[in-house]
Amino acid sequence: MTSLLKVDNVVKNFGGLTAVSDVSLTLNTDELVALIGPNGAGKTTLFNILTGVIPPSSGSIVLAGREGTVALNGKSAHKIARLGLSRTFQNIRLFKELSVLDNVMIAMTSRYKEGFWSSIFRSPKFYKTEAQMKAEAIELLKIFEFQGQLDTAAKNLPYGIQRRLEIVRALATKPQILFLDEPAAGMNPDETEDLTQLIMKVQRTFHITVVLIEHDMSLVMKIAQRIYVLEHGSLLAEGTPEEIQQNDKVIKAYLGEEA
């Protein structure tokens, strides 16, 4: 395991409010990390900073991945995505009107080059690239059992399946790190169980780093190798699930102090 993403002293202020204050963390290759904390702790804000949706007020984010060592702060979201940081959203953000296949193929856009004129004049190269993209998308969708639903509009899928499609779409960008923002939100225990299996499968099959925000503690404790705890924008604790369960500060943050 080598270090993949190094986050140092990241701060985010919204006017007078400090949403993330001085957070430092490290993500290693091929591991499953959970980010937990009470509501409003700044977990999603931290995700948004790391994936470039919002820039940090200060601090440094450095990725040491397949493209060498790159500083990520200040880069736009689409560039960060191309460098291998992909994500899902707390409130599902699929391309609702588009088909399952299109949703996945869109995520592959930046990895395939198809010249403008070549697509306008339908050159043989266009058909070749298009066929390659389609084959790769279908192969990926098959792993996640979407084969019968390639042409279904994303909005017509059941809720749990939409969450699954969002994960597949994120994988189609060929990420090195996959950020999952509350993937089990709104799911029943059966769906959560399926999702738990799915996340473990994704991590093992693709050998990528998975970072997970989740409130479902049974899920977190079952699959996370390491846990970071955030509270009021700052890092409260870091450790294995066992360590976190024993940590007094964490228990206090979640349950309040003993009377």
Added chain:
Amino acid sequence: MKANIKTNIIWLIIMVAGFYLINTLILVGVVNAFIENMLVTIGINIILATGLNLVIGFAGQFSLGHAGFMAIGSYATAIITSSMETPAGFYIALVVGIILSIIAALIVGIPTLRLRGDYLAIATMGAAEIIRIIINNLKITGGASGIFNIPNLASWPTVYVMVCITTIIIVNFIRSRGGRAVKSVREDEIAAEAMGINIFRWKLLAFVIGAATAAVAGSLHASYLQTIGPNDFNIMESISILIVVVLGGVGSITGTFVAAAVLGVIDTILQNFGTLRMVIYSIALILLMVFKPSGLLGTWELSLQRIFKHKRKTGGVAND
């Protein structure tokens, strides 16, 4: 691969057949000058509306400045062909118009495409007004009275070929990697960006293609009507193009064709009704929007490949 070539050939046959059909109808006298004029107007409206549909329906960018780009194409053609009365002059003018229109689209698009929805509509509307007012105040454009006696170098076959070319460009763009990227921008900008889509670049490209096709339509308009003035390209012109798009179905190129044809025919028939014409026209629009708010065809698209698939299925041959 084979199926692709097959559909391409069939589309080509349909286009050539359409040409000969109109040609024959003119020769036997079914289509007189009056109807030919209507067909040309429909053709120009198709070019304008497919371009705008790419911007509004596929890229989801609400632009109200389409007439401005049409004006650039019109004036480029009027000015250049007035001193170069040859077909070559017309094609040079066409290319110049397209290039100027692309430059204008970049100047307008780079700052305004960062805006969303209503704000973008107002900004593009303002940009089109600026273009119109510049034209209104220049000497070379003939000021407020416009340009007369533009040589007629665009007959109906030119318009027909241009409709085919612009439609092929737009449809092929939509059905490619770029088209998917553009649609993802329409669906959800934040998600698109998180999937590695450079949303600004794709929006700008759609906007520029729209502007370029508007310039083509403007060029044909100037050459066919032979008279243009700045008021032909005011906000009402942008809105009437928008009406074609909305009526046909935002996001359906087939719908744009149908709507342009239907409106063209209604408009021609209503010319006999004098002042009542605009009232009946407006009532027709209101009724359509009340009973079919998604437009005539919604997002439905004519697809030969789907027809083939359907045939194969109903034919009971189990391959593929």
